[in-house]
Amino acid sequence: MSGYLTVGENKSWTVKINSKNKSLSKTFSVCDSINNHGICRLGITKSPLEITLENVCNANITLSGEIQLCTAQSTLFTSKFLNEVIANSNPLKWTINNQTINNYVTYDVKLNLESPCYFIGKDFPNAAETKGTARKETSNITTDLEKLLTESKYFDVEIICSDGEILKCHRNILSARSPVLEAMFSSDFKEVSSGQIKLDYFDTEVVKDLLSYIYTGMPKNLEDNAEILLQAGEQFQMEALKEICGKHLIKKLTKDNVLEYLALGDKYRQQDLKEASLEMIVKNAKDMKEDTKFTEFAINNPELMVEVFSAMASKISINH
Structure with a gap:
C-alpha cells in the first residue's frame, strides 16, 4: 500500500x-x-x-x-x-x-x-489557506538547516570519513534523526568524550549525502549513492531514508540489475523494491533463466528463489 x-x-x-x-x-x-x-x-x-x-x-x-x-x-x-x-x-x-x-x-x-x-493537537484553520505558508516555512527551515551544516556553525562533533576527511556537524541534530546515534551520544562510547565519530566504511561524498538527508530530509545525489545510503539507513535506523532509496532504485530497475535489487529489497526490508523486482523477473522469466547470473543467484539465495518461483507460479495460475 x-x-x-x-x-x-x-x-x-x-x-x-x-x-x-x-x-x-x-x-x-x-x-x-x-x-x-x-x-x-x-x-x-x-x-x-x-x-x-x-x-x-x-x-x-x-x-x-x-x-x-x-x-x-x-x-x-x-x-x-x-x-x-x-x-x-x-x-x-x-x-x-x-x-x-x-x-x-x-x-x-x-x-x-x-x-x-x-x-x-495543531491548528488547521484552513488547508488551502495554510498550504502555501507551510510550504514556504518548510523551505525556510530546510535552507536554514542546510546553511548550518555547510557553514559548520556551532558544531560540537566531527565525523571522520574513510578517506580521512573530517566533516563538522551537531550532535543534537544527529541524535534527533537517528536512534543509533542518539544511543551513542547518551552512553559511555568514546565518541561522547572525544567529539569524533569514525565512519571508515563510508567515503566523504556518501557521508555528505547522509548528512544532507539528516539536515534537510533529502539526499542530494541519490543517483550515485542510493544503494549505499540504503545500507546507511539500515545501520542508523533511518526508515524514511531507506524508503526514499528504495523508491529511487525502483526507477532504475533493469534486467541487468534486478537480481541485485531483489536481494537489496529483501536484506533491507524494502517491500516495494522487492515486489517490483519480483514482477520484473516474472515478466522477463524466459530471458532471465538463460542468464548465468540467474543460476548463481539461485545457488546463493535459495530462500529468495522460493519467492521467485512462487511469483512465477502465481503468474502461470492467473494466465490459465
Whole structure:
C-alpha cells in the first residue's frame, strides 16, 4: 500500500511472511475532509503475531475503521475501532493469538478507514489557506538547516570519513534523526568524550549525502549513492531514508540489475523494491533463466528463489 489513503477508501496491503522476514511495514498518507494530510505506518510482526497502526506525524489523528488479516481462503482476524486517538508515541496494536503462520502463504492486511477523520493537537484553520505558508516555512527551515551544516556553525562533533576527511556537524541534530546515534551520544562510547565519530566504511561524498538527508530530509545525489545510503539507513535506523532509496532504485530497475535489487529489497526490508523486482523477473522469466547470473543467484539465495518461483507460479495460475 502506498500513496494516499483517503477517508472512506479501502486499501489492502499484501505481505508474505516467512522465516526470514520477521516484520514488515508500509507508510501511507491519510487526509481529512479539508485536505489536511498526515503520515501513518501499518506494520505486522511474526513473533508475536501483531498488527500495528502507527502515526508518524506531529499532530494526533482520530481514526475509525476496521482492520483484517486474511488469506486467499479465509479471514483470520477482524477488529473494528471507533474514534481512536493515535498519538505519535501511542500506536494502535492488535495481538493475534492462536494463529500459526505458514511460511509459504500470502497474508493480506486490509485496512478500511471511515469518515470522519480528524487532526488534533495543531491548528488547521484552513488547508488551502495554510498550504502555501507551510510550504514556504518548510523551505525556510530546510535552507536554514542546510546553511548550518555547510557553514559548520556551532558544531560540537566531527565525523571522520574513510578517506580521512573530517566533516563538522551537531550532535543534537544527529541524535534527533537517528536512534543509533542518539544511543551513542547518551552512553559511555568514546565518541561522547572525544567529539569524533569514525565512519571508515563510508567515503566523504556518501557521508555528505547522509548528512544532507539528516539536515534537510533529502539526499542530494541519490543517483550515485542510493544503494549505499540504503545500507546507511539500515545501520542508523533511518526508515524514511531507506524508503526514499528504495523508491529511487525502483526507477532504475533493469534486467541487468534486478537480481541485485531483489536481494537489496529483501536484506533491507524494502517491500516495494522487492515486489517490483519480483514482477520484473516474472515478466522477463524466459530471458532471465538463460542468464548465468540467474543460476548463481539461485545457488546463493535459495530462500529468495522460493519467492521467485512462487511469483512465477502465481503468474502461470492467473494466465490459465
